[in-house]
Ligand code: SF4
C-alpha cells in the first residue's frame with residue numbers, strides 16, 4: 571500500500587481510500603462491516619462515508635467496523651460530511667455522525683457537495699462553515715474540508731477564502747481538465763486532495779478501446795491503468811473507490827500494490843490525450859436525480875457515454891437491458907433544465923437527449 575501526507579497538515583493516510591457509498595447489502599451491517607475490515611487489514615486507512623449513503627446505513631456500517639479497528643491499535647481515519655447550510659442543523663448532524671461512527675473525533679469533516687458559488691454563499695450565510703470551524707476548535711473534527719463538483723476556477727475561489735485544509739472532488743481522466751485548476755489551487759495552499767469517482771463512474775475499466783492510452787505497460791489491466799495514472803500524480807492524497815464487496819476491495823488493493831510510477835513523458839502523453847478527448851463525459855454521479863417528470867436523466871446520460879464510445883448500436887437495448895427504461899420517457903421532458911442546473915459536470919443534457927433520439931431514429 572502507498573501512503574501519503576494530507577497536504578501540510580501532518581496527517582498521513584493510505585493513497586487508496588474506502589468509498590462507503592456502494593455497499594451491495596447495506597441492510598446486512600455485519601457483512602458490510604466485514605468488507606470494511608478486510609480493507610483495513612489490507613492497509614486502507616481512509617474510510618469515507620456520509621449521512622444518507624446506502625439507504626442511510628453507511629455511517630452505521632463504518633462505525634461497526636470502527637469498533638473492531640480500535641481494538642487493533644493500528645491507525646485509521648474516518649471522513650464524513652454534511653450538506654446542511656444551516657449551522658445548527660449541521661451541528662446536529664455532526665453529533666449524530668460522531669455517535670454512529672463510534673469516534674470522539676472525525677478526522678476529515680466535509681462541507682458536502684458545494685455545487686455552485688451561490689450554494690457556497692448559502693453555506694457561509696447559513697452558518698455551516700462557522701459550525702464546522704467551531705467543531706474543529708472544540709476538537710470534534712481534526713481536519714475541515716469541502717467536497718465539490720465545481721469547475722476548477724470556482725474550486726480555486728473557495729480554497730482561496732482559506733477556511734479548509736482539504737478538498738474532496740470528483741476527478742478522473744474523464745474530467746481532469748475541468749477540475750485541474752482546483753487541484754493546482756489545493757496544492758498551492760498546502761491542502762490534502764481526495765478524489766472521488768477515480769474510475770469515471772465505472773466507464774474506464776470496461777472500455778480499453780477508448781482508454782487504452784492510460785496503460786504504460788502491456789501487462790496492466792484497465793483498473794490498474796486508471797489507478798496508476800492517479801497514483802502517479804503526487805498532488806493527489808487519496809483516490810476513493812466505492813467498494814461493493816470483498817472482491818472489489820481485493821482487486822483495487824492488488825491494483826495499488828502493483829503500482830509503478832509513470833514517467834514524466836508518460837504523464838504528459840496521457841494528459842495531452844485527455845485534454846483533447848475526455849472532458850465531457852457523464853460520471854454517473856446521479857446528482858441529476860431531480861426531474862419533476864421522473865425521467866432517469868443519468869440513465870440516458872450514461873447511455874450517451876456508450877453511444878460516444880461505441881457508436882449508435884443498440885441504444886434501445888442498452889436503455890432497456892441496463893436501465894429498464896425506454897427512449898419514449900424523454901417525451902415527458904418539459905425542458906425545465908432543472909437537471910442541467912444540478913449536473914455536477916455542467917453537461918448539456920437536453921442537447922444529448924436530442925442526439926440520442928436522432929441516433930435511435932437513424933439506427
Ligand atoms: S429538463 Fe427534462 S429531464 Fe431535465 S429535469 Fe426538466 S423535465 Fe426532467
Ligand code: SF4
Pocket residue numbers: 851852853854855856857858859867868871872912913914915916917919
Ligand atoms: S448527467 Fe451530470 S449529474 Fe447526471 S449523472 Fe451525469 S454527470 Fe452526474
